[in-house]
Amino acid sequence: MGRYDTSIARFEEAKKVLAGGVSSNFRYHTMPVPLAIERGEGAYLWDADGNRYIDFVLGNGPAFLGHSPEPVLKAVRESLDQGQAFTTVHKAEIDLAHRLTELIPCAERVRFDVSGTQVDQIAMRLARAHTGRTKVVKFEGHYHGWADNIFASVAPALNEAGPHDAPQVLNQSTGQPENIRDNLVVQPYNNLAVLTDTVNSQAEEIAAIVLEPVACNSGVIAPEPGFLESMRKLCDANGIVLIFDEVITGFRVALGGAQARYGVTPDVAVFAKAVAAGFPLAAIAGKADIMEGVMAGVVHGGTYNGITSSVAACRASVEMLAADNGAIYDKVEKDGQALISGLQEIATRRGLPLHTQGLGQIFSTTFTENPPLLNYRDYKATDDPMRLAFIQGLQNRGIRVTARGTWFMPAVLTDQDITDVLEAADASASDI
Ligand SMILES: Cc1ncc(COP(=O)(O)O)c(C=O)c1O
Numbered sequence: 486m487g488r489y490d491t492s493i494a495r496f497e498e499a500k501k502v503l504a505g506g507v508s509s510n511f512r513y514h515t516m517p518v519p520l521a522i523e524r525g526e527g528a529y530l531w532d533a534d535g536n537r538y539i540d541f542v543l544g545n546g547p548a549f550l551g552h553s554p555e556p557v558l559k560a561v562r563e564s565l566d567q568g569q570a571f572t573t574v575h576k577a578e579i580d581l582a583h584r585l586t587e588l589i590p591c592a593e594r595v596r597f598d599v600s601g602t603q604v605d606q607i608a609m610r611l612a613r614a615h616t617g618r619t620k621v622v623k624f625e626g627h628y629h630g631w632a633d634n635i636f637a638s639v640a641p642a643l644n645e646a647g648p649h650d651a652p653q654v655l656n657q658s659t660g661q662p663e664n665i666r667d668n669l670v671v672q673p674y675n676n677l678a679v680l681t682d683t684v685n686s687q688a689e690e691i692a693a694i695v696l697e698p699v700a701c702n703s704g705v706i707a708p709e710p711g712f713l714e715s716m717r718k719l720c721d722a723n724g725i726v727l728i729f730d731e732v733i734t735g736f737r738v739a740l741g742g743a744q745a746r747y748g749v750t751p752d753v754a755v756f757a758k759a760v761a762a763g764f765p766l767a768a769i770a771g772k773a774d775i776m777e778g779v780m781a782g783v784v785h786g787g788t789y790n791g792i793t794s795s796v797a798a799c800r801a802s803v804e805m806l807a808a809d810n811g812a813i814y815d816k817v818e819k820d821g822q823a824l825i826s827g828l829q830e831i832a833t834r835r836g837l838p839l840h841t842q843g844l845g846q847i848f849s850t851t852f853t854e855n856p857p858l859l860n861y862r863d864y865k866a867t868d869d870p871m872r873l874a875f876i877q878g879l880q881n882r883g884i885r886v887t888a889r890g891t892w893f894m895p896a897v898l899t900d901q902d903i904t905d906v907l908e909a910a911d912a913s914a915s916d917i
Pocket residue numbers: 545599600601602603605628629630631697702730731732733757
């Protein structure tokens with residue numbers, strides 16, 4: 486029996502009925518196939534071949550509290566008896582909105598939805614309505630969902646991407662209209678001089694600047710000191726709406742998200758993933774005058790927005806995260822830093838260009854002779870085959886990490902897990 490035989494057979498079966506064998510393109514992996522996972526509990530997953538994994542993928546972020554956290558499941562079970570989708574407002578939804586306005590610095594008003602893609606859409610629509618302008622500035626390598634108007638320059642080929650200081654707007658999917666570039670401006674991340682020039686020359690047309698405050702989809706790149714603060718000032722001076730896409734960073738890098746961690750408050754922010762422990766809930770939060778656009782012509786719909794089970798899951802997750810003044814964040818920071826320094830020690834001892842960067846709650850491993858990574862192009866220049874070999878080696882030893890090298894830290898690791906991960910990493914590094 487091979488280690489992945491059942492996963493391989495399942496994938497063959499899936500491809501006959503599920504287009505592509507998976508329900509999202511981002512789940513298609515060749516390590517050797519998407520794993521047939523059967524069960525998740527705490528920091529662990531088990532596949533259909535009986536292999537156990539310490540999971541650093543966590544459903545691409547949501548399972549920050551580990552898989553199947555009992556207080557969340559209990560809250561969801563209790564909510565199920567009340568009914569699910571009322572398409573009106575319910576008490577738990579109002580209470581949750583109150584709670585989020587206490588926790589998220591920019592949140593004067595909140596609205597619920599079901600996916601990150603969709604809250605990014607309403608954020609941009611509100612910004613356009615608020616300013617009467619149409620262009621949106623985004624950064625190369627940053628991801629804001631797969632909708633036509635923003636799914637551009639997320640992972641462009643460098644030979645097509647144009648110069649560093651004037652990146653092309655490149656569609657990421659066939660079937661997208663060509664004209665999305667008319668309303669988008671793509672910028673290099675962490676380059677204030679270029680951004681300042683762009684804003685100064687096009688201010689009258691720019692409705693919003695949207696970014697991942699920590700660039701988690703391209704190497705887990707933290708903002709350079711002063712970058713977010715200066716962007717805030719640029720937006721204020723030019724009447725531009727600043728949107729933080731906190732779909733990954735929200736409730737992960739701090740209870741109040743990256744805006745709380747870095748002390749820079751956007752006008753609007755969007756949340757999903759870790760906010761509801763794996764249940765489909767997303768939220769947009771922002772300044773009242775922008776958010777109240779929904780009463781002045783801006784339409785935001787969604788049959789499943791605010792359904793009882795997701796609201797219950799979100800409330801229970803948020804209370805777990807907020808317990809003891811957010812003590813969980815210190816634990817994850819400590820665990821993450823132990824892994825980061827352990828991985829760097831392995832790299833130094835073995836003389837490998839293995840580079841670990843990021844925060845305790847989310848970090849990345851890449852192979853590069855030129856650390857640190859400051860923007861998408863630095864990430865893109867890292868050694869893909871070496872990274873993939875390392876990650877395959879980890880997976881073969883029961884450690885599951887995303888193919889792009891991002892480690893989503895679970896909040897429930899034990900000291901033994903950390904020892905096991907570093908042993909597996911040392912063995913995988915020695916194979917390389
Ligand atoms: C920063 C960011 N924004 C938006 C999205 C889209 O969220 P969803 O997959 O829930 O549509 C993602 C998904 O990974 C993301 O990482």
